[in-house]
Amino acid sequence: xxxxxxxxxxxxxxxxxxxxxxxxxxxxxxxxxxxxxxxxxxxxxxxxxxxxxxxxxxxxxxxxxxxxxxxxxxxxxxxxxxxxxxxxxxxxxxxxxxxxxxxxxxxxxxxxxxxxxxxxxxxxxxxxxxxxxxxxxxxxxxxxxxxxxxxxxxxxxxxxxxxxxxxxxxxxxxxxxxxxxxxxxxxxxxxxxxxxxxxxxxxxxxxxxxxxxxxxxxxxxxxxxxxxxxxxxxxxxxxxxxxxxxxxxxxxxxxxxxxxxxxxxxxxxxxxxxxxxxxxxxxxxxxxxxxx
Amino acid sequence: xxxxxxxxxxxxxxxxxxxxxxxxxxxxxxxxxxxxxxxxxxxxxxxxxxxxxxxxxxxxxxxxxxxxxxxxxxxxxxxxxxxxxxxxxxxxxxxxxxxxxxxxxxxxxxxxxxxxxxxxxxxxxxxxxxxxxxxxxxxxxxxxxxxxxxxxxxxxxxxxxxxxxxxxxxxxxxxxxxxxxxxxxxxxxxxxxxxxxxxxxxxxxxxxxxxxxxxxxxxxxxxxxxxxxxxxxxxxxxxxxxxxxxxxxxxxxxxxxxxxxxxxxxxxxxxxxxxxxxxxxxxxxxxxxxxxxxxxxxxxxxxxxxxxxxxxxxxxxxxxxxxxxxxxxxxxxxxxxxxxxxxxxxxxxxxxxxxxxxxxxxxxxxxxxxxxxxxxxxxxxxxxxxxxxxxx
Numbered sequence: 001x002x003x004x005x006x007x008x009x010x011x012x013x014x015x016x017x018x019x020x021x022x023x024x025x026x027x028x029x030x031x032x033x034x035x036x037x038x039x040x041x042x043x044x045x046x047x048x049x050x051x052x053x054x055x056x057x058x059x060x061x062x063x064x065x066x067x068x069x070x071x072x073x074x075x076x077x078x079x080x081x082x083x084x085x086x087x088x089x090x091x092x093x094x095x096x097x098x099x100x101x102x103x104x105x106x107x108x109x110x111x112x113x114x115x116x117x118x119x120x121x122x123x124x125x126x127x128x129x130x131x132x133x134x135x136x137x138x139x140x141x142x143x144x145x146x147x148x149x150x151x152x153x154x155x156x157x158x159x160x161x162x163x164x165x166x167x168x169x170x171x172x173x174x175x176x177x178x179x180x181x182x183x184x185x186x187x188x189x190x191x192x193x194x195x196x197x198x199x200x201x202x203x204x205x206x207x208x209x210x211x212x213x214x215x216x217x218x219x220x221x222x223x224x225x226x227x228x229x230x231x232x233x234x235x236x237x238x239x240x241x242x243x244x245x246x247x248x249x250x251x252x253x254x255x256x257x258x259x260x261x262x263x264x265x266x267x268x269x270x271x272x273x274x275x276x277x278x279x280x281x282x283x284x285x286x287x288x289x290x291x292x
Numbered sequence: 293x294x295x296x297x298x299x300x301x302x303x304x305x306x307x308x309x310x311x312x313x314x315x316x317x318x319x320x321x322x323x324x325x326x327x328x329x330x331x332x333x334x335x336x337x338x339x340x341x342x343x344x345x346x347x348x349x350x351x352x353x354x355x356x357x358x359x360x361x362x363x364x365x366x367x368x369x370x371x372x373x374x375x376x377x378x379x380x381x382x383x384x385x386x387x388x389x390x391x392x393x394x395x396x397x398x399x400x401x402x403x404x405x406x407x408x409x410x411x412x413x414x415x416x417x418x419x420x421x422x423x424x425x426x427x428x429x430x431x432x433x434x435x436x437x438x439x440x441x442x443x444x445x446x447x448x449x450x451x452x453x454x455x456x457x458x459x460x461x462x463x464x465x466x467x468x469x470x471x472x473x474x475x476x477x478x479x480x481x482x483x484x485x486x487x488x489x490x491x492x493x494x495x496x497x498x499x500x501x502x503x504x505x506x507x508x509x510x511x512x513x514x515x516x517x518x519x520x521x522x523x524x525x526x527x528x529x530x531x532x533x534x535x536x537x538x539x540x541x542x543x544x545x546x547x548x549x550x551x552x553x554x555x556x557x558x559x560x561x562x563x564x565x566x567x568x569x570x571x572x573x574x575x576x577x578x579x580x581x582x583x584x585x586x587x588x589x590x591x592x593x594x595x596x597x598x599x600x601x602x603x604x605x606x607x608x609x610x611x612x613x614x615x616x617x618x619x620x621x622x623x624x625x626x627x628x629x630x631x632x633x634x635x636x637x638x639x640x641x642x643x644x645x646x647x648x649x650x651x652x653x654x655x656x657x658x659x660x661x662x663x664x665x666x667x668x669x670x671x672x673x674x675x676x677x678x679x680x681x682x683x684x
Contacts, residue, residue, distance in 0.1 A: 020349075081501065185361055191363050
């Protein structure tokens with residue numbers, strides 16, 4: 001229990017407010033060297049967790065942003081084809097056995113390392129963030145699964161590259177597509193929910209020390225109330241911070257101070273037109289009244 | 293926590309018993325439908341060994357991270373853990389009560405304190421527990437559900453659950469369909485003509501390669517759902533199915549009809565299911581007087597035909613075929629659709645009933661213009677649809 005609290009404190013130092021259960025999971029990731037699958041709604045801070053982890057371990061963060069159609073050449077490695085071709089041209093006049101020349105142009109100097117290959121060839125364990133894994137195709141998911149169990153990558157022209165260090169892997173998903181059972185079983189799992197009032201308040205104070213006790217509490221209560229409403233896109237933590245910063249710039253000290261300005265600033269929280277239209281002035285007043 | 297030495301001396305003996313408890317817990321999870329195999333069992337022991345036996349909370353978090361694989365399991369885990377280990381706790385207490393009751397009580401107290409501290413530093417789901425849902429049945433129950441006729445779903449709860457399953461089935465279909473469509477393809481292909489053209493600039497050296505773009509071969513699905521009174525038993529289920537389809541296939545559209553045709557694609561994309569219900573209820577208000585399938589198809593052809601129908605389209609009609617309009621109109625417009633698309637699938641929930649014959653006038657007329665005529669009265673029959681939803 002003591003070391004969990006300790007780890008939680010280290011995360012806090014690194015700028016991430018984590019509840020103890022998350023700290024326990026992250027510690028398990030480090031100890032078991034298993035990848036971690038983070039699920040949760042958009043905007044609950046999944047990506048931030050990986051960044052904080054990198055700061056805690058004081059190791060580089062390597063990020064692979066997934067998208068539909070992501071393939072090996074942009075995720076793992078690619079030969080620098082133009083460079084190879086020009087080298088061949090330059091070598092044409094030089095004497096020497098062809099075999100050696102071939103070996104030369106398929107050496108590491110011509111290899112473009114993409115995130116996954118980078119991640120396993122670091123001298124010390126980096127944090128590998130595979131963001132929005134649910135956006136890729138099943139093909140790539142299968143490849144990743146293989147990589148995560150063997151930690152080696154085979155390059156036909158060069159041979160198999162063994163991992164020099166095993167990265168801490170963090171996968172994030174917000175459920176666009178179902179992931180395969182095999183990948184889920186390979187990973188540790190943590191579901192990230194919207195923060196509670198206390199946690200969000202601490203986050204706000206951590207990022208915006210200038211905000212007063214009163215406004216901070218009001219902002220958080222307002223956003224928490226907003227999340228209860230039926231919105232198309234519920235505001236995440238990033239939106240809370242944006243909005244709080246905007247209010248600071250507008251010199252607002254309390255939410256009930258200036259209704260017109262408040263209404264304008266709500267664009268920070270509600271990112272779709274539909275949501276802005278759906279939220280009536282009466283509802284806003286109600287929320288403000290509840291928080292002040 | 294406190295009293296390390298004594299605790300360890302006490303647990304040195306029961307270490308094996310503790311391992312057995314952990315294994316027992318993984319078994320229980322497996323019975324509850326968690327994907328827990330031998331490997332997971334061993335990993336659970338590794339995690340448990342790391343935790344102090346008195347550190348129930350650490351064990352809880354550790355095992356939760358290890359053994360859960362999705363939100364559903366994540367939400368059920370806390371309750372299961374509590375049930376299993378609270379029983380265990382009670383047993384230890386009675387066993388050791390004579391030996392060191394005082395110390396035990398102290399430990400309990402400090403444990404309670406530990407919990408309080410954690411609420412203080414708020415945790416995900418620790419305090420809030422599970423919402424309303426009891427433990428669900430295991431695999432055998434699921435099998436039985438797959439064969440249940442939708443019309444036999446008795447209470448609201450069963451119906452809700454089936455709706456959920458139907459939607460999930462639709463989501464899974466995409467995954468399988470995509471996988472199948474992809475087996476033949478291997479790697480990027482160089483487009484020779486364009487590459488030669490590009491290399492003119494470099495004196496014939498092919499520096500700038502051109503590639504063939506991968507073509508997405510996903511079908512475009514159009515669902516036409518009959519929501520007339522005779523179909524009322526099935527309407528919501530198929531709407532949930534449509535919702536699943538619409539949310540994962542980028543190119544899918546859903547319509548409902550009985551006397552009029554309404555496009556509901558956008559309404560179904562609404563994330564909140566209760567809101568979907570409301571919206572759809574509003575849409576269907578004030579409709580009355582029979583089903584006019586033919587006229588609705590005419591409208592569909594006129595308004596959407598050119599835009600939605602092509603060789604990649606698969607049209608799925610869900611209806612019992614009880615049409616109050618002229619059968620000839622239905623046949624004509626269904627034929628018109630069929631000529632432009634890859635396949636027309638007609639799902640009739642009545643087909644699953646013993647002794648049903650497609651004798652209704654509309655159904656008779658339509659049969660000549662459909663490629664696949666299939667039942668749709670249970671999860672299994674919907675699952676059997678999958679091959680028909682693949683392009684090719």
